[in-house]
Amino acid sequence: MATDWEEAVEKDSVYQSSEKRRPENDLDPRIKLLSVLSIIILILILPPGRWLAYIPFFAIALALIISAKLPFKKVIVRSFSIIPFVLVITIFLPFFKDGSTIFSGQFWIFRISVSQDGIVAMLTILIKAWLCLLSLIWLTETTTITGLLEALQRLHFPAVMVMILSSMYRFIFVIIDETWRMKHARDCRLCGGSRLIQFRSLGNLIGTLFIRSYERSEHVHAAMLSRGFDGTPRTINTLRLRKSDFVFATGFGLVLTFALLMNYRFFI
């Protein structure tokens, strides 16, 4: 009998795709990572307000998603998850950025004015973030976590950081399980009681989780030392570039160049 959490985890596509994919036929994760980085950089350098310039990049992201046979609706819905975060940061732009005012009014004692440049800036950031996330979703849905980590390490990302990410992935499920066990134990004995008691027990739970994780890290460190660890992360290199990787890289480079030229000729 699976718990609610286990069912949710099984349905979550990132977890599934990171565990169940067979990577023999996929592109080398390094190539995918560099491709996505290139798209992101090109999207970021676009000047604000040129709305049509985003069309080629949207088409590229769409092509990648369709060719990987990803569930379209799921991907789009997931990509919208970034909107609240971006809005929180950019919501102030229309009100505080200088520019031609398109609306001005008095609310209670505050004088509010909305500028066109502000709105343009906000929408620009929003659409850039959304397109970048679409590309990143393609990357994460078609690559195993371990493949991605090895790609980072082979591309000379700091080895210590790769180890941290790897440990994070390994232990996040352990910590989630532990949290659920503690929560169930807490629920068993949380009958009524004031709000203060409830919050305090929640605080204790979080604190205990932190302490347990810290002590677990000491045990893991002892286990690593017991197997000869001396501070230098050592890994196995399994990634090999194949012909299909070169073909993709070349083709993708051409597509990006074409998109860039199209943009600068027609849309900007």
Added chain:
Amino acid sequence: MPEPVIEIENLNFSYPDGREVLKNIHLTVFRGETLAIIGPNGAGKSTLLLHLNGILHENGSVRILGETLNDRNLRRIRARVGLIFQNPDDQLFCPLVYDDVAFGPLNLGYSPSKVREKVEKALAEVGMSGFEQRAPHHLSLGEKKRIAIATVLSMDPEILAFDEPTSNLDPRARWLLINLLKRLPATKIIATHDLEMVRLLCERTVVIDKGQILADGPTDSILNNLELLRTAGLAA
């Protein structure tokens, strides 16, 4: 006469908060034997095991394979003494089983092909071939314990130390583990309170309680001494 592989003389250990955990421990382990260390929870069994590869530093004398532990020979000793912890989640810290079993050989500086060979051999020894690409999180406790043993076996240690290997296992997994331990040719030290396993596997037993060794002798005579077991909290 087999040679001594572990010689502990007058070992005392206290935790930083002052709690005395090990008092005046004298123990010699000989090559090829399977030694059981039994005692109640909190007796100091795990702490004693942690001294065998230098995780805890002693105030006394610990000689492993003829050498006193110091900074220079620590890595070499750790390659020859394998320690298997009670909780496999502490021992399996890589995203894939293959990475975990390969961790030890990689740290020993082996070539990729030799690492692969060691990994396959270790997994075969514990009966977990084919589990290389699995994530440790998805395994049952019995499978995790066997993989944890494989992670240490891949370094070909001469001495194996187990901390409560059969705790929390269902009967089938427990029997699989006991049979596995029987097959391993290394010198084995098993800290446990599974007395049935001790009777099956270990010729010699050491009884420890409150940090002190109460008895050290052939398993049969120790386990038949009900008075001794009662004192140590191991029998009703």
